[in-house]
Amino acid sequence: MVSVIIDNIAAAVPRDEIRSSYPALTPADIDAALAYAAELTREGTVDLPLEINA
Numbered sequence: 001m002v003s004v005i006i007d008n009i010a011a012a013v014p015r016d017e018i019r020s021s022y023p024a025l026t027p028a029d030i031d032a033a034l035a036y037a038a039e040l041t042r043e044g045t046v047d048l049p050l051e052i053n054a
Contacts, residue, residue: 002033002036002037005018005025005034006033006034015027015030018030
C-alpha cells in the first residue's frame with residue numbers, strides 16, 4: 001500500500017530497510033508511491049478537525 005511506503009519514508013526509514021521488510025518492492029515502486037502521494041497533494045485540500053483544548 002502506498003500509505004505504508006509513505007509512513008516509512010516519513011519516519012525516516014531508509015529505502016533499503018523498507019525493501020528488506022517488503023522484498024517485492026523495487027526502487028521504482030517507492031518512487032511511484034512518492035509521486036502518487038505528491039500528485040494527491042496537488043488535487044485539493046482536506047479539512048482537518050479543529051483541536052479544542054478544554
